[in-house]
């Protein structure tokens with residue numbers, strides 16, 4: 001899932017300060033699970049901003065809202081009136097949600113309330129760790145199911161590097177060495193021969209460096225005729 | 235500000251927290267009766283939202299009173315309650331509001347003297363800090 005963190009409240013307060021009516025919109029998907037921008041977080045944020053305004057004597061109106069998935073236009077459409085009825089929208093979804101609102105209502109100002117961080121997994125309650133950077137060409141079948149691109153500080157394809165010691169990464173001794181973990185995993189899978197295989201340089205053309213990537217599934221796309229029909233229903 | 239009564243809200247768990255309050259009253263101990271107590275099943279039930287809402291709606295200070303840690307009726311409830319209080323304190327710091335307006339306390343139900351002490355501490359603090367945003371209420 002996408003893991004995000006709330007921006008510091010003073011930063012958020014400063015961003016929205018010039019606007020009178022603020023719609024704050026959370027998302028019930030990834031950011032609710034990582035406790036950053038679900039219903040509760042939106043309500044707490046609004047409440048804290050109201051307490052701040054009370055202290056500073058600022059007059060501002062907040063509307064706390066939450067949608068099922070803010071990265072999908074259909075769900076955003078449900079709160080369209082509230083968005084357009086406000087002077088600014090503070091998105092408490094990941095940046096995908098904020099950008100969806102921004103793209104749908106380009107003349108309306110939408111700000112991010114969260115810092116979108118990682119593709120990660122919950123390791124334990126309250127802890128999320130990065131496991132993928134979306135390189136577009138997955139190789140974890142050769143690395144014991146452990147991603148060296150996201151989990152090795154140097155994204156090495158042939159590790160470990162010379163700095164790996166006691167299962168820890170030389171870049172940060174609090175972090176496990178990804179290649180040490182890969183070694184252990186391959187060993188219990190009786191596939192250790194893979195560690196000796198030299199992997200050539202990766203084809204990074206599938207990664208983000210070439211600009212915005214778009215994935216298309218032709219059979220799922222609507223034909224112009226179908227689109228017309230859908231628009232007629234809406 | 236003369237005559238204004240400080241507004242203090244206390245979320246007390248229905249076990250040791252509320253029992254401590256009741257025992258102190260029964261033992262004839264005196265405390266400021268204007269403090270508004272909200273009984274909750276456990277301090278683990280207190281959400282950051284409840285505390286913030288109380289401040290938003292006019293409380294000067296809020297305290298949460300639960301069982302002693304390691305002697306909590308629901309085992310870890312008062313530990314949870316403390317975590318919520320700490321989180322709200324952090325949020326208050328971020329928005330520039332005195333974080334000491336919110337406090338967590340633990341008490342055994344047999345501590346008749348503790349509840350009046352908590353109340354006078356919070357009432358004194360509420361008097362010192364005054365309402366959030368100054369006198370309007």
Ligand code: SF4
Pocket residue numbers: 131132133134135136137138139140147148149150
């Ligand atoms: S190899 Fe690429 S796609 Fe696979 S987990 Fe790592 S970053 Fe993600």
Ligand code: SF4
Pocket residue numbers: 151152153154155156159160161162163164165168169170171176177178179180
């Ligand atoms: S110590 Fe391990 S994780 Fe760190 S850079 Fe070297 S190979 Fe990568």
